[in-house]
Amino acid sequence: MRILFVLAALMLGAFSAVAGEPTAFCAAAKEPVDADLKLAAAVAAVFGKATFKATGEDCLYPLRVLRYASADVLVVQAGEPGEGCHGCAAVLSAYVLQRVNGGLKTVARFHEFASLGTHGAVGDFSPIEINGDDGMAIESGGMFQGYSSTVVDFYAFHAGRLVSLDPTPIVIAADNSGAETDPSKAVEVTATWFFDPADKSALVVDYKIDAHGASRVERAVWRLKGTSLVLSRGRVPPEVSVASGD
Secondary structure, eight states: OOOHHHHHHTTHHHHOOOTTOOOOEEGGGHHHHHTOHHHHHHHHHHHSSOOEEEOSTTSEEEEEEEEOSSEEEEEEEESOTTOSOTTOOEEEEEEEEEEETTEEEEEEEEEEEEEESBTTBOOOEEEEEETTEEEEEEEEEEEETTEEEEEEEEEEEETTEEEEOBSOOEEEEEEOTTTOSSGGGOEEEEEEEEEOTTOTTEEEEEEEEEETTEEEEEEEEEEEETTEEEEEESOOOTHHHHHHTO
16 A cells, blocks of 8 residues: 555645644534544644634535544535535545654645535545555435435545546445336345455445346446546446436
8 A cells, every 4th residue: 555645745845734724614513523532633733723613605624534554634525514505515625644753744635626415415435545545435425306326436645636536426326216106116226335355456346236126236347547447347237327317
């Protein structure tokens, strides 16, 4: 695994965040930050003393700290999660923190690297390793006209940047039961994903399809070429589009 903070340190002059810079934090973030020691420490390392008084779209909301072999990454979003409009995405930024002598040192920041999700909110975060690079997987989803879906987007710290791995997102759950008046036409797809431990450039997605009273499982494999995930084996089942309303 490449050491994430090494590439971040190369960008220190251009991207370093200054502890103590004035920041408006969402009032609703105070309780979850205070309850999470790692999150509170990361916020203090990046921004200095935090004051949680702001409301609206312009405040910052610390979401998660992702832990890697030699560094942590703090992910924050603009605005309080779940307070955006139906089609509004969450705008995300990431801060790389080197662990030094029992403390944290901010070495890089990636401002507004992604806009994901609906209602101004995203779902789960996972640290990943792909083809030697550290990265993150971010789940998000929503419901539109009775079609529900959950997708996952993949990002990698690569060549001094935090890059989106195309093509994303990948649908990992979909259900059209809210849009169908005929129960016999309901389609549900669920999926699990992982990076092949024997081939760290391969993303494996196992789909389970429930439709027309029957179930089956299909596997698709993408391999990383440059910064693109290219389908190399299997297929995306056609029921994914049916269930998600695409």
